Amino acid sequence: MTLKRMDNILVVVDDLEAMKSFFLELGLELEGQTTVEGPSIGSLIGLKDVRATLAMMRTPDGQGIELDKFHTPDAVRFGPVDAPVNTLGLRRIMFAVDHIEAVVARMQAHGAELIGRMQYEDSYRLAYIRGPEGIIVGLAEQLS
Structure with a gap:
């Protein structure tokens, strides 16, 4: 089995409109936006009672950044908003x-x-x- 490509990166956000505007200004395009919910979504991502709005952004060469705003359950923040680049995790x-x-x-x-x-x-x-x-x-x- 061979890895084909990276499809997208997920960024969980609180202010979806501000993040979409930021990435649009940077030069990405909005491919689409939808709201997802229900047991099948919850089962896929390991959460219950999920309702989220997703916005798929694309770079000019087709790479994806998925912005998700969770309505339920509430998103969880670990650490400060302005965490330094050496903080563990995707930075x-x-x-x-x-x-x-x-x-x-x-x-x-x-x-x-x-x-x-x-x-x-x-x-x-x-x-x-x-x-x-x-x-x-x-x-x-x-x-x-």
């Missing part, structure tokens, strides 16, 4: 971009916080930004 999503400075400026105008930036030799410019609900997004611009 960031990174995207390849053109014109990194323009992307950072656009995202800051949209409310993102610049965590830091650097240039790695003559190969890449990198930046980390923090968006709604503390999500960390890495940006990488290839220089050559």
